[in-house]
Amino acid sequence: MRIASFNINGIKARLPRLLEWLDETRPTIACLQEIKTQDEAFPATEFEKLGYQAIWHGQKGFNGVAILAAGECPKEVRRGLPGDPDDEHARYIEAETHGVRVACIYLPNGNPQPGPKFEYKLRWMERLRDRMGAILAEEVPAVVTGDYNVIPHDQDVWSPRAMAADALMQPQSRDAYARLLGDGWTDAIATHNPRGGVWTYWDYQAGAWQRDHGFRIDHALLAPELADRLAACGVDKEHRGRERASDHVPVWVELRD
DNA sequence: ATGACTGCCTCTGGCAGA
Helix, strand or coil, X not given: CEEEEEECCCHHHHHHHHHHHXXXXXXXXXXXXXXXXXXXXXXXXXXXXXXXXXXXXXXXXXXXXXXXEECCCCEEEEECCXXXXXXXXXXXXXXXXXXXXXXXXXXXXXXXXXXXXXXXXXXXXXXXXXXXXXXXXXXXXXXXXXXXXXXXXXXXXCCCCCCCCCHHHCHHHHHXXXXXXXXXXXXXXXHHCCCCCCCCEECCHHHCCCCCCEECCEEEEECHHHHCCEEEEEEXXXXXXXXXCCCXXXXXXXXXX
């Protein structure tokens, strides 16, 4: 079984690329972030043609997350991250499908820092830790995957110096991410690539893709029940070079039955 | 180099992204 995550940066603009990727790689479950559309405009029928059913949490203009599953409709467990009734950003959706608990997250970017957006990011990470702790307590096979907007270590960025002031790699962001791992979650890509050097994002600007100026911010965190079943993982890097590509590439994990 | 690019909704420029 393959579970993939893809920050698509606009489901309308990206639909041809997204359908192409689904058809080529056929993940069992696909988590999408930054669909950037309201619920009414979600192109569910396009996915049904490829054999996928979906749940989604959209928002006008930005954010928005979705979970697609092959051959069955994901059973929604939760939409929206608990812990702040005033937070209306569509950044979290959680479901049960194919025998796995799947949470799809779009963690706030947090720039510029310091400032209110960075404070929101850090609060969001505390709330995420609470929710992920509750999932761990259920002792179910679970994965929390998506755009974490955190560069975990210096080896996860082309130039730590160039990015030093960025919210993605501030000590507070990294510490909050490290606490998740300390709670018992396994960073799949990091585990299989201990020396780093794997990127999931390349900026549109300044020829970042051509220069390989990327970093790793899209992650798949596995609960112990799934970490034991991790057979392979990777990123679909080649898709970044395609026409009208997202600035992120898909991340995936392959699990033994 | 206070730069760069892209998508969205549209106050077709401003916001958001990372």
